[in-house]
Amino acid sequence: MKKISIILALLVAAITLVGLFASKFIDSAKFTSVQTSIDSGQGFSFFVISDPHYLSDELHDDKEAFQKFLSYGDKLVHYSGRLIDAVTAEIAREKTDFILVTGDLTCNGEMESHKELAEKFKRIENSGTAVFVVPGNHDVLNPRARQFFENTIWETDYITKDMFADIYGDFGYNEALSRDKRGLSYLAAPSDDVWLLMLDTAIYKDNIKKNNPEVNGILEDSTIEWIKQCSELAKENNAEIIAVMHHSLLDHSELVNLDYTIQNSLEILELFADCDIQIVFTGHIHLQDIKSTSIGDKTIHDIATSSLVVYPNQYGIVTYQPDEGYYYETNRVDMRQYAIDGRIKDKDLLLFEQFSINFFVAHCCESQNQCIAAMDRLTEDELSKVRDTVSKMNMRYFAGLRNEMINDLIDTEGYRIMETLPPCFIRDYINNMLNDEISDHNTYFIPVE
Numbered sequence: 001m002k003k004i005s006i007i008l009a010l011l012v013a014a015i016t017l018v019g020l021f022a023s024k025f026i027d028s029a030k031f032t033s034v035q036t037s038i039d040s041g042q043g044f045s046f047f048v049i050s051d052p053h054y055l056s057d058e059l060h061d062d063k064e065a066f067q068k069f070l071s072y073g074d075k076l077v078h079y080s081g082r083l084i085d086a087v088t089a090e091i092a093r094e095k096t097d098f099i100l101v102t103g104d105l106t107c108n109g110e111m112e113s114h115k116e117l118a119e120k121f122k123r124i125e126n127s128g129t130a131v132f133v134v135p136g137n138h139d140v141l142n143p144r145a146r147q148f149f150e151n152t153i154w155e156t157d158y159i160t161k162d163m164f165a166d167i168y169g170d171f172g173y174n175e176a177l178s179r180d181k182r183g184l185s186y187l188a189a190p191s192d193d194v195w196l197l198m199l200d201t202a203i204y205k206d207n208i209k210k211n212n213p214e215v216n217g218i219l220e221d222s223t224i225e226w227i228k229q230c231s232e233l234a235k236e237n238n239a240e241i242i243a244v245m246h247h248s249l250l251d252h253s254e255l256v257n258l259d260y261t262i263q264n265s266l267e268i269l270e271l272f273a274d275c276d277i278q279i280v281f282t283g284h285i286h287l288q289d290i291k292s293t294s295i296g297d298k299t300i301h302d303i304a305t306s307s308l309v310v311y312p313n314q315y316g317i318v319t320y321q322p323d324e325g326y327y328y329e330t331n332r333v334d335m336r337q338y339a340i341d342g343r344i345k346d347k348d349l350l351l352f353e354q355f356s357i358n359f360f361v362a363h364c365c366e367s368q369n370q371c372i373a374a375m376d377r378l379t380e381d382e383l384s385k386v387r388d389t390v391s392k393m394n395m396r397y398f399a400g401l402r403n404e405m406i407n408d409l410i411d412t413e414g415y416r417i418m419e420t421l422p423p424c425f426i427r428d429y430i431n432n433m434l435n436d437e438i439s440d441h442n443t444y445f446i447p448v449e
């Protein structure tokens with residue numbers, strides 16, 4: 001009898017153990033085995049490219065309809081391919097380990113643009129640098145995908161969520177340790193020590209029904225649960241996680257944050273603090289800006305890299321040194337050198353900086369210019385002085401410069417005229433630039449904790 005009870009007890013214990021093992025196995029079965037190319041203890045570097053907004057040359061000529069489209073925006077969409085090619089040459093020169101692309105890969109989600117961009121990324125991978133992408137609000141199920149010929153704008157094919165994962169399979173999705181079931185988020189491990197949480201914050205499922213692409217972003221409850229599992233797995237493997245997403249986690253401006261910062265940012269900040277996620281690379285706002293905040297004893301940094309197709313046409317370079325931390329800096333794409341190297345006789349490329357400034361001033365300050373034009377108590381001469389000061393300040397703002405880095409522009413006639421005006425958006429906008437947390441958002445250091 002005693003023998004039977006011992007056997008029974010052993011059997012129960014064995015079943016319990018098998019059960020425990022099975023439940024553990026089922027949990028981790030969602031994750032594929034960890035394969036990295038950078039060994040533990042080894043430093044590495046990567047580029048961060050934001051909002052390249054690539055438009056295929058097959059989808060436009062340079063005639064009336066396209067010129068009109070360009071004039072409504074702030075993006076050098078017609079040079080998006082050239083800019084990516086120039087960065088590709090810089091990647092090959094620097095031999096950076098991998099690149100992160102923080103969404104808005106395409107102009108308006110055109111299938112042709114996505115396919116061609118994937119070809120360009122393939123060339124980057126062929127030169128030895130891995131590419132990891134996430135979608136932005138322009139990329140998936142975008143009913144505004146268009147082509148432009150002569151004086152007519154035509155619809156063109158857009159892509160679905162599954163097509164995105166398929167087209168960019170080699171750039172994150174096929175090599176993921178885990179994919180979130182809901183959207184296009186995934187976990188990747190280029191290094192033993194640092195893993196990438198590539199998050200899909202875009203909201204696209206009802207875009208076609210509404211005939212309007214949703215601009216703002218969110219991380220849904222099911223994705224939050226998946227992030228917790230990713231964090232556990234990373235901790236089990238002694239890896240640290242950095243996050244990458246299109247929308248802002250922190251407000252990058254007190255005035256302009258609606259539709260830019262994800263809807264549930266406070267909840268996600270708490271989540272990141274619990275999961276020890278200290279750094280998030282973002283895009284979307286098209287300006288160079290870094291913000292940080294404390295949650296309990298943790299500090300979380302949101303590094304927004306400005307859009308590749310907007311002045312000053314730059315990208316981020318991050319150097320990671322174990323036991324030290326992350327060094328972030330920006331680098332402006334050298335389009336002039338790219339044109340010289342490729343013997344391209346395009347004067348806009350050979351004088352690219354000035355060309356990009358002219359385009360920025362003419363198009364990017366449109367909303368500010370409208371505000372200035374409404375100041376009917378000013379003379380034409382005064383208006384032009386205000387316009388001049390505001391566009392120069394805005395250029396520096398987009399380039400990541402604040403406070404004393406724009407102080408010289410306070411000493412202008414345009415600024416003095418603005419100070420005499422009653423409270424208005426443009427004055428608040430400028431004051432915001434002059435009272436920021438940091439002065440230069442182009443270099444940043446985050447120590448390891």
Ligand SMILES: [Fe+2]
Nearest residue numbers: 051104136284
């Ligand atoms: Fe964008």
